[in-house]
Structures are given as C-alpha cells and as structure tokens.
Amino acid sequence: MRTVDVIARKRAGEELSAAEIDSLVSGYARGEVPDYQMSAWLMAACLRGLTGAETAALTSAIVSSGRVIDWTGRLSNVVDKHSSGGVGDKTSLVVVPMVAALGVPVAKMSGRGLGFTGGTLDKLESIPGLRVRLSIAEMQTQVERIGLAIVAQSAELAPADGKLYALRDATATVDYLPLIASSIMGKKIAGGAQGIVLDVKAGDGAFMTEVENARALAGCMLELGRRAGRRVRAVVSSMESPLGYAVGNSLEVAEALATLRGQGPADLLELCLVLGSQMLVLAGATRDEEEARRSLKGALASGAALGKLRQLVAAQGGQTAVVDDPGLLPRSPVVHTVAAPRGGFVARLSARAVAETVRHLGGGRARKEDDIDRSVGVVLLAKPDAAVEKGQPLCVVHAADLPAAEGATSSLLAAFDIAPEPPRIGPLVIDQIG
Ligand code: URA
Numbered sequence: 001m002r003t004v005d006v007i008a009r010k011r012a013g014e015e016l017s018a019a020e021i022d023s024l025v026s027g028y029a030r031g032e033v034p035d036y037q038m039s040a041w042l043m044a045a046c047l048r049g050l051t052g053a054e055t056a057a058l059t060s061a062i063v064s065s066g067r068v069i070d071w072t073g074r075l076s077n078v079v080d081k082h083s084s085g086g087v088g089d090k091t092s093l094v095v096v097p098m099v100a101a102l103g104v105p106v107a108k109m110s111g112r113g114l115g116f117t118g119g120t121l122d123k124l125e126s127i128p129g130l131r132v133r134l135s136i137a138e139m140q141t142q143v144e145r146i147g148l149a150i151v152a153q154s155a156e157l158a159p160a161d162g163k164l165y166a167l168r169d170a171t172a173t174v175d176y177l178p179l180i181a182s183s184i185m186g187k188k189i190a191g192g193a194q195g196i197v198l199d200v201k202a203g204d205g206a207f208m209t210e211v212e213n214a215r216a217l218a219g220c221m222l223e224l225g226r227r228a229g230r231r232v233r234a235v236v237s238s239m240e241s242p243l244g245y246a247v248g249n250s251l252e253v254a255e256a257l258a259t260l261r262g263q264g265p266a267d268l269l270e271l272c273l274v275l276g277s278q279m280l281v282l283a284g285a286t287r288d289e290e291e292a293r294r295s296l297k298g299a300l301a302s303g304a305a306l307g308k309l310r311q312l313v314a315a316q317g318g319q320t321a322v323v324d325d326p327g328l329l330p331r332s333p334v335v336h337t338v339a340a341p342r343g344g345f346v347a348r349l350s351a352r353a354v355a356e357t358v359r360h361l362g363g364g365r366a367r368k369e370d371d372i373d374r375s376v377g378v379v380l381l382a383k384p385d386a387a388v389e390k391g392q393p394l395c396v397v398h399a400a401d402l403p404a405a406e407g408a409t410s411s412l413l414a415a416f417d418i419a420p421e422p423p424r425i426g427p428l429v430i431d432q433i434g
Contacts, residue, residue: 001019001020001023003024003027003033003037003041004037006020006023006024006041007037007040007041007044010041010044010045010048011040011044011047011048012048013048013049015051015053015054016054016057017057018053018056018057018060018061021054021057021058021061022057022060022061022064024038024041024061025058025061025062025065025160025164026061026064026065026160028160028163028164029065029066029159029160029163035167038163038164038167039167039171039173042164042167042168042171042173042179043171043172043173045173045176045178045179046173046176046179049178050178050179052220052223054178055178055181055182055220055224056224056227058178058179058182058186059181059182059185059186059189059224061160061186062158062160062161062164062182062183062186062187062190063158063186063189063190063228065158065159065160065161066153066154066155066156066157066158066159066160066190067136067156067157067190068189068190068192069107069136069139069140069157069190069191069192070192071107071140071192071193071194074140074144075105075143075144076194077104077105077194077195077283077284077285078105078106078107078143078192078193078194078195079099079104079105079106079193079194079195079196079197079279079282079283080106080107080108080109080188080191080193080195080196080197081095081096081106081108081196081197081198081199081275081279082108082109082110082184082187082188082196082197082198082199083198083199083200083201084180084184084198084199084200084201084206084207084208084214084217085114085115085117085180085201085206085207086117086118086201086205086206086239086242086243086351087116087117087118087205087239087242087243087247087351087352087354087355088118088205088242088243088244088245088246088247088252088351088354089117089118089199089201089239089243090118090120090123090243090244090246090252090253090255090256090259090268091199091243091268091271091272091275092108092110092120092150093120093123093124093252093253093256093309094256094259094260094264094268094269094272094305095272095275095276095279096108096148096150096308096312097148097260097305097306097307097308097309097312098260098272098276098296098299098300098305098308099276099279099280099283099296100146100147100148100308101147101299101304101305101307101308102280102285102295102296102299102304103147103285104147104279104280104283104285105143105144105147105148106143106147106148106149106193106279107139107140107143107148107149107151107191107192107193108120108148108149108150108151108191109151109152109153109157109158109187109188109190109191110124110132110150110151110152111152111153111165111183111187112152112165112166112365113169113359113363113364113365113372114165114168114169114174115169115174115175115207116205116352116355116356116359116364117205117206117207117355118247118248118249118252118355118358118363118364120150121150121152122249122372122374123249123250123252123253123256124150124253124316124318125249125374126249126250126253126329126330126374126375127253127313127318127319127322127329128318128319128322128328128330129317129318129319130313130316130317130318130319131316131317131318132150132151132152132316133151133152133154134149134151134154134316135154135156136154136156136157139151142315142316145315146308146311146312146315147308147311148308148311148312149312149315149316150312150316153165153187153190157187157190157191158186158187158190158191160186161183161186161187164179164183165183168183169365170365170366170367174207175207175208177208177213177216177217177220178220180207180217181217181220181221181224182224184198184221185221185224185225185228188225188230189224189225189228189230193230194230194231195230195231195232195233195279195282195283196225196230196231196232196233196282197232197233197234197235197275197278197279197282198218198221198222198232198233198234198235199234199235199237199271199275200214200215200217200218200221200234200235200236200237201214201236201237201238201239202214202236202237202238202239202430203238203239203240203351204239204240204241204350204351204352205239205240205241205242205350205351205352205354205355206239206351211236211430211431214236214430215236215431215433218234218236218431218433218434219433221234222234222433222434231282232434233278233281233282233432233433233434234432234433234434235271235274235275235278235429235431235432235433236429236430236431236432236433237271237274237428237429237430238426238427238428238429238430239351240348240351240384240426241348241349241350241351241383241384242349242351242354242355242380242383243265243267243268243271244259244264244265244267244268245265245379245380245381245383246377246378246379246380247354247355247358247363247377247378247379247380248358248361248363248374248375248376248377248378248398249363249372249374249375249377250329250330250331250374250375250377251377251378251379251398252377253322253326253329254326254329255268257306257309257322257323257326258326259272260300260305260306260309261306262300262301267428270428270429271428271429272296273293273296273297274429274432276292276296277289277292277293277296278292278432280292280295280296306323309323310323329374329375330374330375331375331398332373332375332376332377332398332399332400333399333400333401334397334398334399334400334401334402334404334405335396335397335398335399336396336397336399336402336405336406336408336409337393337395337396337397338393338394338395338396338397338409338412338413339391339392339393339394340382340388340389340390340391340392340393340394340416340418341390341413341418342390342418343388343389343390343392343418344387344388344418344419344420345385345386345387345388345418345419345420345421345422345423346382346383346384346385346386346388346394346416346417346418346423347384347417347418347419347421347422347423348384348416348417348423349380349382349383349384349415349416349417350415350417353411353412353414353415354378354380354412354415356411357378357397357408357411357412357415358376358377358378360404360407360408360411361373361376361377361378361397361398361399361400361404361408362376362400362404363376363377373400375398375400376398376399376400376404377398378395378396378397378398378408378412379395379396379398380394380395381393381394381395381396382394382395382416384423384425385422385423385425387422388418394412394413394416395412397409397412
C-alpha cells in the first residue's frame with residue numbers, strides 16, 4: 001500500500017485497517033516513511049479523528065516496532081508508572097525510588113519534554129554523566145540487581161514512539177487523546193511491567209484541560225492495558241497550577257531530592273503517596289492503600305528511598321555526589337526575583353504560562369532537534385491561596401542572561417492572578433479509577 005493513499009484516506013475521515021496503520025508506523029520506525037508524510041498523517045488523524053479500533057491498532061504498531069520485555073523467570077510483579085504530562089511534575093524521581101525501596105521492582109520507561117510539559121529524561125540528565133539510553137539487557141540486569149531503572153525508548157523498545165513523540169512535539173499534534181493514549185501505552189506495554197499506574201493530569205497545565213477529557217483518556221488507556229493483559233490503575237490529578245514549587249530540569253531534580261529527604265512540598269509528597277500506594281497494591285506488596293502509605297512514609301523517613309535513587313544514579317553512570325549536594329547540578333548565571341505588583345491573595349497561577357516561560361528560557365524545545373538548557377527555570381514562592389503583600393517575592397527566575405530573565409518576568413507576572421479574596425481550590429487528586 002502507498003503511504004500517500006493511507007494519508008489521503010485519513011484526510012477523508014475514513015477508518016484505516018490495522019494493516020494500514022501497522023505498515024505506516026513500522027515504515028516510519030524503519031526510516032522508510034519520511035517525517036513529512038508522517039506529519040501529514042498525524043495532522044489528518046488529529047483533525048479527522050481516530051476510532052477506538054484505530055487507537056488499538058496504533059498502540060499495537062508502536063509496541064511491535066521493537067521488542068517487548070519479558071520478565072518471566074527473572075522478576076515477578078514488576079511495576080511501572082507514567083504521567084500524561086504536566087508542569088513541575090517530578091513525581092517519578094520520588095515515587096520510583098520510594099516503591100523500589102520497599103522491594104517492588106520498578107522498570108520505568110520515560111519520555112522527554114513534550115509540548116510545554118517537562119519530561120523525566122530531560123530532568124534526570126541534569127545529573128552529570130547520567131545515561132538514560134540503556135539496552136534491554138542492561139535495563140533488566142539493573143532492575144534485577146538494584147530494583148529500579150528509568151530509561152528512554154531505544155531502537156529496541158517502542159522505537160516508533162520515540163520518533164513519533166519528537167515529531168508530534170514539533171508539529172502541533174501532541175494534545176489529541178488517541179495519540180497520547182497510544183504513545184503512553186505503547187511504551188508501557190513494551191516495557192513489560194505487569195502492573196501499570198497512570199497519572200492522568202487535568203487542568204491548565206495538562207494536555208487535557210477538562211476533567212471529563214482526562215477521565216476519557218484514563219478510560220482509553222485502561223482498556224488498552226487490559227487488552228494487553230496488564231493490571232492497570234489510573235489517578236486523575238489536578239494540574240491547574242504547577243506541582244511543587246520548582247519548574248525547570250535541574251531545579252526539579254533538586255526539589256525531588258529535597259522530597260526524598262522529607263523536606264519537599266506537601267502537594268508533591270501527597271501525589272507520590274497516592275501513586276506509590278497504587279503501585280504497591282497492584283504489585284500485591286501491601287494489603288491496602290493505608291498500609292502502603294505507611295510503608296512509603298517509612299521508606300522516606302529511614303532514608304531507604306533516597307538510597308535507592310543514589311543506587312540508580314550510580315548504576316546509570318551519574319555523579320552520585322549530586323544526590324547529597326544538589327548544588328552540583330547545573331546552575332544559571334542569572335537569578336532574578338519577581339515581586340508582587342499588589343497585595344491580596346494568589347487566586348490563580350497558570351501552570352501553562354509558567355511552563356511556556358520556562359520553555360522560552362531554554363528549558364524546553366521548540367523543534368525536535370533543539371538542545372535544552374537544564375539549568376534554567378522558575379522557583380515559585382507563592383501558589384494559589386497564599387496571601388501576598390505588594391513587593392513581596394512571588395517567584396525566582398533562573399536564566400542564561402538578563403534579557404531572558406526580564407522577558408520571563410513579564411510573562412510570569414501575567415501568570416499570577418492576585419485578587420482581594422482567597423480562591424476556592426479544587427482537590428489535588430480528583431479521581432482514582434480501576
Ligand atoms: N506522555 C507520553 O509518553 N506520550 C504522550 O503523548 C503524552 C505524554
């Protein structure tokens with residue numbers, strides 16, 4: 001079949017067969033279908049839609065573009081987690097070592113920053129020397145030896161997703177439910193984990209701004225996971241304002257380390273406890289979520305979770321000194337404080353605007369081949385509900401130079417809505433499904 005005909009059929013709104021989707025995706029993964037044809041198809045899919053059957057076929061095509069890890073005979077109850085993408089979302093850096101510290105193996109396949117959202121791989125690579133490109137054999141040996149690994153897709157594992165992910169980021173085809181669901185579940189199924197916990201974000205800083213759409217995304221991914229014979233649970237969590245206080249790669253690693261040391265922000269810790277509990281329950285390691293929360297808090301308090309992260313950093317070639325001294329992470333030359341233009345309550349803080357500011361500072365990509373500056377970002381000092389006085393610091397910008405810091409200041413001021421009355425704030429965890 002000719003690729004141009006598959007594109008034309010999708011552009012006309014027709015339903016493609018599984019064979020057509022597989023030929024397109026496998027051809028793209030092999031480098032036989034060029035970026036411009038895949039981009040055209042992605043845009044047609046976003047505009048004309050993909051059916052449930054097409055989404056399932058796309059997921060299978062992503063899975064079979066590489067190998068599927070088989071843990072049989074090596075480890076049982078391997079778990080994985082994935083977020084649909086948010087702002088300041090460094091939960092994986094905290095929850096993966098917490099769960100692994102309790103003896104449950106975690107084999108995590110992560111992504112890079114996508115659209116305005118951050119990516120775990122970009123964050124982890126702030127640690128000098130750390131490698132995220134591991135072969136399947138290396139990853140399996142590492143998980144068997146120390147109980148955890150966080151890796152990227154490779155030529156071996158869901159390679160089609162690696163290429164599609166970068167292409168979608170540069171062609172405005174990220175925020176379409178079937179593409180997100182197949183991208184996430186394609187990777188997760190290929191990673192071979194028997195238990196998968198999905199953190200589906202809803203709100204201004206998420207691809208799904210409406211809770212109902214986030215629930216639909218969760219439902220679609222649960223279905224794809226079950227069809228593949230995996231145990232899957234989903235948490236729908238709020239992404240109205242950034243999670244924690246730090247946004248930007250190195251800054252987020254520093255905040256994750258503080259959280260593992262018991263000094264992290266309350267919202268980040270709470271989400272990690274919820275996701276970690278689901279992972280432990282799925283693995284059958286604890287009777288219920290209450291016992292799981294107690295165990296997770298114990299792993300933090302004893303330092304076992306921080307110790308697991310240190311082991312991961314060492315195993316993946318990173319500088320372990322960073323774990324004890326986050327001051328060794330890349331640092332920006334310019335640090336600039338943004339002050340409140342008036343007094344009142346922070347009524348709203350747009351996660352999206354903060355993320356776009358960090359992207360403009362160089363912390364995210366505009367084109368798929370762009371390098372990023374891991375040192376830049378924003379540390380918030382006030383989040384919704386905080387009372388602030390005129391002139392009080394609202395946040396701190398970390399930038400490469402003064403003009404960049406000044407540009408960020410005006411967009412950050414627009415991101416804060418300061419009102420005379422305190423706001424009504426919705427729950428962080430909106431729903432738990434499955
Ligand atoms: N995370 C992914 O892995 N893929 C997407 O498409 C969005 C978030």
